Amino acid sequence: MSSEKIRKLLSEGGVAEIIGRKELEKKLTSGKKLIVKFGADPTRPDLHLGHAVALRKMREFQDLGHKVMFLIGDATSKIGDPTGQDKTRPVMTDAEIKNNAKTYVKQASKILKTEKSLLEIKYNSEWFSKMSFYEFLMLMTMTTAARILERDMFQKRMKSGRDVGLHELVYPIMQGYDSAELCADVVLLGNDQKFNELFGRHYQQKFGQDPQALIILKILVGTDGKEKMSKSLDNYIGIAESAVQMYGKTMSIPDSAMKEYFELATDLEKNEIDKIMAEKSNPRDTKMKLAFEIAKKYHGERAAQKAQKEFITVFQERKSPNAIDVIEIFRPKTKLIDLMVYFGYAKSLSDARRKIEQGGVKIDGDRITDFNYELNKKNHSGKDIKIGKLHFCRLVFK
Numbered sequence: 001m002s003s004e005k006i007r008k009l010l011s012e013g014g015v016a017e018i019i020g021r022k023e024l025e026k027k028l029t030s031g032k033k034l035i036v037k038f039g040a041d042p043t044r045p046d047l048h049l050g051h052a053v054a055l056r057k058m059r060e061f062q063d064l065g066h067k068v069m070f071l072i073g074d075a076t077s078k079i080g081d082p083t084g085q086d087k088t089r090p091v092m093t094d095a096e097i098k099n100n101a102k103t104y105v106k107q108a109s110k111i112l113k114t115e116k117s118l119l120e121i122k123y124n125s126e127w128f129s130k131m132s133f134y135e136f137l138m139l140m141t142m143t144t145a146a147r148i149l150e151r152d153m154f155q156k157r158m159k160s161g162r163d164v165g166l167h168e169l170v171y172p173i174m175q176g177y178d179s180a181e182l183c184a185d186v187v188l189l190g191n192d193q194k195f196n197e198l199f200g201r202h203y204q205q206k207f208g209q210d211p212q213a214l215i216i217l218k219i220l221v222g223t224d225g226k227e228k229m230s231k232s233l234d235n236y237i238g239i240a241e242s243a244v245q246m247y248g249k250t251m252s253i254p255d256s257a258m259k260e261y262f263e264l265a266t267d268l269e270k271n272e273i274d275k276i277m278a279e280k281s282n283p284r285d286t287k288m289k290l291a292f293e294i295a296k297k298y299h300g301e302r303a304a305q306k307a308q309k310e311f312i313t314v315f316q317e318r319k320s321p322n323a324i325d326v327i328e329i330f331r332p333k334t335k336l337i338d339l340m341v342y343f344g345y346a347k348s349l350s351d352a353r354r355k356i357e358q359g360g361v362k363i364d365g366d367r368i369t370d371f372n373y374e375l376n377k378k379n380h381s382g383k384d385i386k387i388g389k390l391h392f393c394r395l396v397f398k
Contacts, residue, residue, distance in 0.1 A: 001028050001064065009060055010215070014053045014264045016191065020201070020213035024186055027213075036061045037184035037200075037212065039071040039124075039175065042100035043092065043231060046238035047107045049265045049294070050220040050229035054188040055111040057217060061186075062118045069182050070108055070121050072101050075128040076178075079171050107240045110298055127181050128174065139173055142206050143199070148172060151195055172196045176203040184212040190219045192228065220264045225254035234347075243299040247307035248390040250291035255283045258290055266293040325393040332397070333376040336361070336368065345387045355387065362386045 006028050010018060018024065027034055038054055040047065047055075058068045077097045105121055112119055128136075148169050149155070157164050176199025179187060184204075187197050194216060201211035219228045222235030229236045237249045253261065262273045276289060288308065295304035327343060337352040339345075340361075346352035353371040355361055361368045364383050377397035385393050 001031075005064070009064070012270075013057050013060065014218040015057075015215060016218045017216040018213060019198075019216070020211060023210065024213035024215075027185055032185075034061070034066040034185040035183055036066055036068045037071060037179060037182055037187040038068065038189075039073050039076075039178060039187075040104060041073040041077045042097055042104060043077060046231060046236070046240055047104060048229055048231065048236035048238050049261075050190070050222075050236065052111060052239055053217050053220055053264050054190075055108060057188050057215065059111055059113065062113045065118075067117065068112060068119050069184065070105070070112070070119060071178060071182065072104055072121065072123050073175075073178075074098075074101055074123050075125040076171060076174050079167050079174070103240065107238075110239055122182065124174070124178050124181075127177075139177055139203070140170070142203065143173065145169070172199045173203075176200045179212050180204045180207045180209060183209060185210070186213045186215060188215050188217060190228070191216050192219065218260075218264060221257050221260060223249055223253050225257045237294070239298055243295040243303040243307040244310050245390055246298065247291040247295045247304070247311055250294050251287055251311060252389065253287070255287070258283070258287055261290055261294070265297075266290070267297060268293060325391075326396055327393045328396050328398055329375070329377075330398045333374055336373040336375055337371055339375065340387060343393070345391050345393075360388050 006025060009028075010021065010024070036058055038058055040051060062068055074097050077092050101123075151172075154164050154168075172195060175193075175196040179197070179200030180203040184200065187200060189197050194214065197212070197214050201214070204211045221227070222229040222233060223237065224233075224235045227233050227235060237246055241249070250261070259273070259277050262268060262276065263270075266273075268276075276286060279286070288311075291311070292304050292308055295307045299307075325343075327339070329339075337346070337349055337356065340352040340355070341347075341349055346355055356368055356371045356373070359367050359369060363380070363385050375395065380395050381397040383395050385395065387393075
Protein backbone atom coordinates (compact mmCIF):
# COMPACT_ATOMS: atom_id res chain seq x y z
CA MET A 1 0.00 0.00 0.00
CA SER A 2 1.49 3.34 -1.06
CA SER A 3 2.31 6.08 1.42
CA GLU A 4 -0.08 8.43 -0.43
CA LYS A 5 -3.01 6.02 -0.01
CA ILE A 6 -2.20 5.67 3.69
CA ARG A 7 -1.98 9.44 4.07
CA LYS A 8 -5.37 9.94 2.44
CA LEU A 9 -6.98 7.12 4.43
CA LEU A 10 -5.70 8.47 7.74
CA SER A 11 -6.05 12.20 7.19
CA GLU A 12 -9.12 12.85 5.03
CA GLY A 13 -12.82 12.01 5.27
CA GLY A 14 -13.43 13.57 8.65
CA VAL A 15 -10.47 12.14 10.58
CA ALA A 16 -9.89 14.21 13.74
CA GLU A 17 -7.41 12.11 15.75
CA ILE A 18 -5.68 8.73 15.63
CA ILE A 19 -4.49 6.81 18.68
CA GLY A 20 -1.94 4.13 17.80
CA ARG A 21 -1.14 5.68 14.42
CA LYS A 22 2.41 4.32 14.06
CA GLU A 23 1.30 0.75 14.75
CA LEU A 24 -1.61 1.15 12.32
CA GLU A 25 0.64 2.51 9.56
CA LYS A 26 2.95 -0.47 10.08
CA LYS A 27 0.04 -2.89 9.72
CA LEU A 28 -1.21 -1.12 6.60
CA THR A 29 2.18 -1.41 4.90
CA SER A 30 2.59 -5.07 5.90
CA GLY A 31 -0.12 -6.30 3.54
CA LYS A 32 -2.08 -7.84 6.42
CA LYS A 33 -5.87 -7.92 6.02
CA LEU A 34 -7.10 -5.82 8.92
CA ILE A 35 -10.23 -6.22 11.05
CA VAL A 36 -12.08 -2.90 11.19
CA LYS A 37 -14.62 -2.61 13.99
CA PHE A 38 -17.67 -0.36 14.05
CA GLY A 39 -20.40 -0.69 16.63
CA ALA A 40 -23.94 0.67 16.87
CA ASP A 41 -26.49 0.12 19.60
CA PRO A 42 -29.99 -0.31 18.13
CA THR A 43 -31.63 2.26 20.40
CA ARG A 44 -33.74 3.56 17.48
CA PRO A 45 -34.52 1.96 14.11
CA ASP A 46 -32.53 4.41 11.98
CA LEU A 47 -28.88 4.89 11.19
CA HIS A 48 -28.20 8.51 10.33
CA LEU A 49 -25.72 10.74 8.52
CA GLY A 50 -23.65 10.95 11.71
CA HIS A 51 -23.14 7.17 11.56
CA ALA A 52 -22.44 7.50 7.84
CA VAL A 53 -19.22 9.44 8.50
CA ALA A 54 -17.77 6.23 9.93
CA LEU A 55 -19.52 4.00 7.39
CA ARG A 56 -17.92 5.92 4.52
CA LYS A 57 -14.48 5.60 6.13
CA MET A 58 -15.15 1.87 6.52
CA ARG A 59 -15.90 1.68 2.82
CA GLU A 60 -12.44 3.16 2.16
CA PHE A 61 -10.91 0.33 4.19
CA GLN A 62 -13.00 -2.20 2.26
CA ASP A 63 -11.85 -0.74 -1.06
CA LEU A 64 -8.31 -1.51 0.09
CA GLY A 65 -9.22 -5.13 0.85
CA HIS A 66 -9.77 -4.95 4.62
CA LYS A 67 -12.70 -6.55 6.46
CA VAL A 68 -15.34 -4.64 8.40
CA MET A 69 -16.88 -6.15 11.53
CA PHE A 70 -20.21 -4.35 11.88
CA LEU A 71 -21.13 -4.93 15.51
CA ILE A 72 -24.74 -4.54 16.57
CA GLY A 73 -24.81 -3.99 20.32
CA ASP A 74 -27.95 -5.87 21.19
CA ALA A 75 -26.49 -6.79 24.60
CA THR A 76 -25.12 -3.33 25.41
CA SER A 77 -28.47 -1.83 24.37
CA LYS A 78 -29.98 -3.45 27.46
CA ILE A 79 -27.86 -1.00 29.47
CA GLY A 80 -27.84 1.97 27.16
CA ASP A 81 -24.68 3.95 26.47
CA PRO A 82 -24.38 6.58 29.22
CA THR A 83 -22.36 8.86 26.89
CA GLY A 84 -23.74 12.38 27.07
CA GLN A 85 -26.73 11.36 29.20
CA ASP A 86 -27.67 13.41 32.23
CA LYS A 87 -29.81 10.58 33.56
CA THR A 88 -30.02 6.82 33.34
CA ARG A 89 -31.52 5.57 30.08
CA PRO A 90 -34.72 3.50 30.33
CA VAL A 91 -34.10 -0.23 29.83
CA MET A 92 -35.14 -1.38 26.36
CA THR A 93 -37.16 -4.53 25.81
CA ASP A 94 -35.88 -7.44 23.73
CA ALA A 95 -38.65 -6.77 21.20
CA GLU A 96 -37.61 -3.12 20.79
CA ILE A 97 -33.96 -4.07 20.31
CA LYS A 98 -34.77 -6.81 17.81
CA ASN A 99 -37.11 -4.57 15.83
CA ASN A 100 -34.52 -1.78 15.59
CA ALA A 101 -31.57 -4.06 14.83
CA LYS A 102 -33.19 -5.85 11.90
CA THR A 103 -33.03 -2.72 9.71
CA TYR A 104 -29.39 -1.82 10.46
CA VAL A 105 -27.70 -4.17 8.00
CA LYS A 106 -29.96 -3.10 5.15
CA GLN A 107 -29.26 0.54 5.87
CA ALA A 108 -25.50 0.06 6.21
CA SER A 109 -25.41 -1.75 2.87
CA LYS A 110 -26.27 1.56 1.19
CA ILE A 111 -22.61 2.44 1.82
CA LEU A 112 -20.70 -0.76 2.60
CA LYS A 113 -19.72 -3.61 0.31
CA THR A 114 -21.56 -6.74 1.43
CA GLU A 115 -19.27 -9.56 0.20
CA LYS A 116 -18.55 -12.00 3.03
CA SER A 117 -14.82 -11.45 2.65
CA LEU A 118 -15.29 -7.72 3.32
CA LEU A 119 -18.21 -7.53 5.75
CA GLU A 120 -19.30 -9.60 8.71
CA ILE A 121 -22.24 -8.77 10.94
CA LYS A 122 -21.83 -9.56 14.61
CA TYR A 123 -24.11 -9.24 17.65
CA ASN A 124 -22.45 -8.89 21.04
CA SER A 125 -25.14 -11.02 22.64
CA GLU A 126 -23.29 -13.91 20.93
CA TRP A 127 -20.66 -13.83 23.69
CA PHE A 128 -22.34 -12.00 26.55
CA SER A 129 -25.35 -14.35 26.59
CA LYS A 130 -22.98 -17.32 27.01
CA MET A 131 -20.75 -15.70 29.62
CA SER A 132 -21.23 -16.85 33.20
CA PHE A 133 -21.42 -14.40 36.07
CA TYR A 134 -17.98 -15.49 37.25
CA GLU A 135 -16.47 -14.94 33.79
CA PHE A 136 -17.89 -11.44 33.71
CA LEU A 137 -16.64 -10.88 37.23
CA MET A 138 -13.13 -11.69 35.97
CA LEU A 139 -13.48 -8.89 33.39
CA MET A 140 -14.39 -6.50 36.20
CA THR A 141 -11.24 -7.46 38.16
CA MET A 142 -9.14 -6.19 35.23
CA THR A 143 -10.02 -2.54 35.86
CA THR A 144 -10.88 -0.25 38.77
CA ALA A 145 -13.90 1.72 39.91
CA ALA A 146 -11.74 4.86 40.06
CA ARG A 147 -10.91 4.59 36.36
CA ILE A 148 -14.55 4.23 35.33
CA LEU A 149 -15.71 7.02 37.64
CA GLU A 150 -13.27 9.38 35.92
CA ARG A 151 -15.85 9.64 33.17
CA ASP A 152 -17.05 13.24 32.91
CA MET A 153 -20.78 12.56 32.73
CA PHE A 154 -20.63 10.41 35.86
CA GLN A 155 -18.78 13.19 37.69
CA LYS A 156 -21.35 15.77 36.56
CA ARG A 157 -24.28 13.63 37.63
CA MET A 158 -22.86 12.86 41.05
CA LYS A 159 -21.97 16.52 41.69
CA SER A 160 -25.52 17.56 40.82
CA GLY A 161 -27.03 14.85 43.01
CA ARG A 162 -28.37 12.74 40.13
CA ASP A 163 -28.15 8.97 40.18
CA VAL A 164 -25.61 6.83 38.35
CA GLY A 165 -26.89 3.31 37.86
CA LEU A 166 -24.49 0.55 38.86
CA HIS A 167 -25.21 -1.18 35.54
CA GLU A 168 -24.02 1.93 33.68
CA LEU A 169 -20.54 1.52 35.14
CA VAL A 170 -20.06 -1.79 33.32
CA TYR A 171 -20.91 -0.36 29.88
CA PRO A 172 -17.27 0.59 29.07
CA ILE A 173 -16.18 -2.90 30.17
CA MET A 174 -18.64 -4.53 27.78
CA GLN A 175 -17.72 -2.27 24.86
CA GLY A 176 -14.05 -2.78 25.57
CA TYR A 177 -14.36 -6.54 25.68
CA ASP A 178 -16.11 -6.46 22.28
CA SER A 179 -12.80 -5.43 20.71
CA ALA A 180 -10.98 -8.35 22.34
CA GLU A 181 -13.65 -10.76 21.15
CA LEU A 182 -13.37 -9.45 17.57
CA CYS A 183 -9.54 -9.14 17.63
CA ALA A 184 -10.01 -5.69 16.09
CA ASP A 185 -7.03 -3.96 14.50
CA VAL A 186 -8.75 -0.61 14.19
CA VAL A 187 -12.01 0.90 15.38
CA LEU A 188 -13.85 3.87 13.89
CA LEU A 189 -15.63 6.14 16.34
CA GLY A 190 -16.68 9.62 17.32
CA ASN A 191 -14.91 11.47 20.12
CA ASP A 192 -17.86 10.74 22.40
CA GLN A 193 -16.88 7.04 22.30
CA LYS A 194 -13.18 7.57 23.04
CA PHE A 195 -13.49 6.64 26.72
CA ASN A 196 -15.26 3.35 25.89
CA GLU A 197 -12.89 2.31 23.09
CA LEU A 198 -9.78 2.98 25.17
CA PHE A 199 -11.12 0.13 27.28
CA GLY A 200 -10.93 -1.93 24.09
CA ARG A 201 -7.16 -1.35 23.94
CA HIS A 202 -6.96 -2.13 27.65
CA TYR A 203 -8.77 -5.48 27.38
CA GLN A 204 -6.93 -6.53 24.23
CA GLN A 205 -3.64 -6.07 26.05
CA LYS A 206 -4.98 -8.04 29.01
CA PHE A 207 -5.75 -10.91 26.61
CA GLY A 208 -2.36 -10.73 24.89
CA GLN A 209 -3.56 -9.01 21.69
CA ASP A 210 -2.11 -6.02 19.87
CA PRO A 211 -4.23 -3.03 20.92
CA GLN A 212 -6.58 -1.61 18.32
CA ALA A 213 -5.91 1.77 16.75
CA LEU A 214 -8.61 4.38 17.31
CA ILE A 215 -9.57 6.50 14.31
CA ILE A 216 -11.61 9.26 15.89
CA LEU A 217 -13.85 10.97 13.37
CA LYS A 218 -15.43 14.39 13.50
CA ILE A 219 -18.93 14.36 14.90
CA LEU A 220 -21.61 15.70 12.57
CA VAL A 221 -23.81 18.33 14.17
CA GLY A 222 -27.54 17.68 14.10
CA THR A 223 -30.15 19.56 12.10
CA ASP A 224 -30.48 22.00 15.01
CA GLY A 225 -26.89 23.13 14.41
CA LYS A 226 -26.09 22.83 18.11
CA GLU A 227 -25.98 19.28 19.45
CA LYS A 228 -24.38 16.25 17.80
CA MET A 229 -26.63 14.38 15.39
CA SER A 230 -28.48 11.93 17.59
CA LYS A 231 -31.49 9.64 17.44
CA SER A 232 -32.21 10.44 21.08
CA LEU A 233 -32.33 14.18 20.36
CA ASP A 234 -34.40 13.62 17.21
CA ASN A 235 -32.19 16.01 15.21
CA TYR A 236 -31.01 13.48 12.69
CA ILE A 237 -31.30 12.66 8.99
CA GLY A 238 -31.76 8.91 8.61
CA ILE A 239 -29.94 7.18 5.76
CA ALA A 240 -33.09 5.10 5.14
CA GLU A 241 -35.30 8.16 4.77
CA SER A 242 -36.71 9.11 1.39
CA ALA A 243 -34.94 11.55 -0.92
CA VAL A 244 -37.69 14.09 -0.22
CA GLN A 245 -37.23 13.78 3.55
CA MET A 246 -33.43 13.99 3.26
CA TYR A 247 -33.64 17.04 1.04
CA GLY A 248 -36.18 18.79 3.25
CA LYS A 249 -34.33 18.10 6.50
CA THR A 250 -31.05 19.29 4.99
CA MET A 251 -32.71 22.53 3.97
CA SER A 252 -33.68 23.06 7.62
CA ILE A 253 -30.10 23.14 8.96
CA PRO A 254 -28.62 26.54 9.91
CA ASP A 255 -26.35 28.21 7.36
CA SER A 256 -23.41 27.93 9.76
CA ALA A 257 -23.48 24.12 9.49
CA MET A 258 -23.34 23.89 5.68
CA LYS A 259 -19.55 23.57 5.30
CA GLU A 260 -19.45 20.78 7.89
CA TYR A 261 -22.24 18.91 6.08
CA PHE A 262 -20.46 19.28 2.73
CA GLU A 263 -17.28 17.83 4.25
CA LEU A 264 -18.80 15.00 6.29
CA ALA A 265 -21.98 14.03 4.43
CA THR A 266 -21.14 14.31 0.70
CA ASP A 267 -18.65 12.75 -1.69
CA LEU A 268 -17.39 16.08 -3.00
CA GLU A 269 -13.63 16.68 -2.97
CA LYS A 270 -12.18 19.40 -0.75
CA ASN A 271 -11.40 21.70 -3.67
CA GLU A 272 -15.00 21.43 -4.92
CA ILE A 273 -16.35 22.24 -1.47
CA ASP A 274 -14.01 25.23 -1.09
CA LYS A 275 -15.17 26.53 -4.47
CA ILE A 276 -18.87 26.22 -3.54
CA MET A 277 -18.38 27.89 -0.16
CA ALA A 278 -16.38 30.73 -1.76
CA GLU A 279 -19.19 31.59 -4.16
CA LYS A 280 -21.07 34.76 -3.25
CA SER A 281 -24.49 33.24 -3.78
CA ASN A 282 -27.68 33.17 -1.74
CA PRO A 283 -27.17 30.77 1.22
CA ARG A 284 -30.42 29.08 0.22
CA ASP A 285 -28.96 28.21 -3.19
CA THR A 286 -25.82 26.81 -1.57
CA LYS A 287 -27.95 24.74 0.77
CA MET A 288 -29.95 23.42 -2.16
CA LYS A 289 -26.70 22.17 -3.72
CA LEU A 290 -25.90 20.47 -0.41
CA ALA A 291 -29.36 18.90 -0.11
CA PHE A 292 -29.12 17.67 -3.71
CA GLU A 293 -25.72 16.02 -3.12
CA ILE A 294 -26.93 14.24 0.03
CA ALA A 295 -30.13 12.98 -1.60
CA LYS A 296 -28.14 11.86 -4.67
CA LYS A 297 -25.66 9.95 -2.49
CA TYR A 298 -28.36 7.64 -1.12
CA HIS A 299 -31.05 7.65 -3.81
CA GLY A 300 -29.41 8.57 -7.11
CA GLU A 301 -29.53 11.68 -9.29
CA ARG A 302 -33.07 11.20 -10.60
CA ALA A 303 -34.57 10.92 -7.11
CA ALA A 304 -32.54 13.94 -5.97
CA GLN A 305 -33.87 15.99 -8.88
CA LYS A 306 -37.41 14.96 -8.00
CA ALA A 307 -36.86 15.89 -4.34
CA GLN A 308 -35.51 19.29 -5.37
CA LYS A 309 -38.48 19.90 -7.64
CA GLU A 310 -40.81 18.90 -4.79
CA PHE A 311 -39.10 21.32 -2.43
CA ILE A 312 -39.42 24.19 -4.90
CA THR A 313 -43.10 23.34 -5.48
CA VAL A 314 -44.00 23.19 -1.79
CA PHE A 315 -41.78 25.80 -0.17
CA GLN A 316 -41.09 28.35 -2.88
CA GLU A 317 -44.26 28.16 -4.97
CA ARG A 318 -46.39 27.29 -1.92
CA LYS A 319 -48.26 24.51 -3.71
CA SER A 320 -49.29 21.05 -2.52
CA PRO A 321 -46.66 18.38 -3.22
CA ASN A 322 -46.94 16.11 -6.24
CA ALA A 323 -46.16 12.99 -4.19
CA ILE A 324 -48.50 12.81 -1.24
CA ASP A 325 -49.50 10.04 1.15
CA VAL A 326 -53.09 8.91 0.73
CA ILE A 327 -54.61 7.79 4.02
CA GLU A 328 -57.73 5.66 3.89
CA ILE A 329 -59.98 5.79 6.95
CA PHE A 330 -62.58 3.08 7.42
CA ARG A 331 -64.69 4.80 10.06
CA PRO A 332 -66.94 7.87 9.95
CA LYS A 333 -64.73 9.97 12.22
CA THR A 334 -61.41 9.98 14.07
CA LYS A 335 -59.36 12.35 16.19
CA LEU A 336 -56.55 14.23 14.47
CA ILE A 337 -54.00 13.34 17.17
CA ASP A 338 -54.85 9.63 16.88
CA LEU A 339 -54.31 9.74 13.12
CA MET A 340 -50.94 11.52 13.54
CA VAL A 341 -49.63 8.90 15.94
CA TYR A 342 -51.02 5.87 14.11
CA PHE A 343 -49.50 6.88 10.76
CA GLY A 344 -46.16 7.96 12.22
CA TYR A 345 -46.47 11.74 11.92
CA ALA A 346 -45.96 12.04 15.67
CA LYS A 347 -44.08 9.86 18.15
CA SER A 348 -46.81 9.96 20.81
CA LEU A 349 -50.08 11.63 21.70
CA SER A 350 -48.20 14.29 23.66
CA ASP A 351 -45.93 14.90 20.64
CA ALA A 352 -49.01 15.21 18.40
CA ARG A 353 -50.62 17.62 20.85
CA ARG A 354 -47.44 19.75 20.93
CA LYS A 355 -47.29 19.91 17.13
CA ILE A 356 -50.94 20.99 16.93
CA GLU A 357 -50.81 23.56 19.73
CA GLN A 358 -47.62 25.10 18.28
CA GLY A 359 -49.38 25.67 14.96
CA GLY A 360 -47.58 23.01 12.97
CA VAL A 361 -50.68 21.35 11.49
CA LYS A 362 -52.84 22.68 8.65
CA ILE A 363 -55.83 21.24 6.82
CA ASP A 364 -56.23 22.65 3.30
CA GLY A 365 -54.21 25.67 4.43
CA ASP A 366 -56.21 26.31 7.62
CA ARG A 367 -54.13 26.09 10.81
CA ILE A 368 -55.51 23.71 13.46
CA THR A 369 -54.65 24.49 17.11
CA ASP A 370 -57.28 22.42 18.95
CA PHE A 371 -55.70 19.12 20.00
CA ASN A 372 -59.19 17.62 20.33
CA TYR A 373 -59.93 18.37 16.67
CA GLU A 374 -62.01 15.64 15.05
CA LEU A 375 -61.91 14.55 11.42
CA ASN A 376 -65.08 13.23 9.80
CA LYS A 377 -66.21 11.83 6.45
CA LYS A 378 -68.59 14.68 5.62
CA ASN A 379 -66.14 17.57 6.08
CA HIS A 380 -62.68 16.13 5.54
CA SER A 381 -62.69 13.42 2.85
CA GLY A 382 -60.31 14.54 0.09
CA LYS A 383 -58.71 17.22 2.27
CA ASP A 384 -54.91 17.66 2.47
CA ILE A 385 -53.14 17.78 5.81
CA LYS A 386 -49.72 19.38 6.27
CA ILE A 387 -47.84 18.37 9.43
CA GLY A 388 -44.68 20.36 10.12
CA LYS A 389 -42.57 21.24 7.10
CA LEU A 390 -42.05 17.80 5.65
CA HIS A 391 -45.19 15.67 5.99
CA PHE A 392 -48.27 15.79 3.76
CA CYS A 393 -51.20 13.44 3.47
CA ARG A 394 -54.62 13.33 1.82
CA LEU A 395 -57.62 11.91 3.67
CA VAL A 396 -59.96 9.45 1.99
CA PHE A 397 -62.87 8.25 4.09
CA LYS A 398 -64.29 4.89 2.99
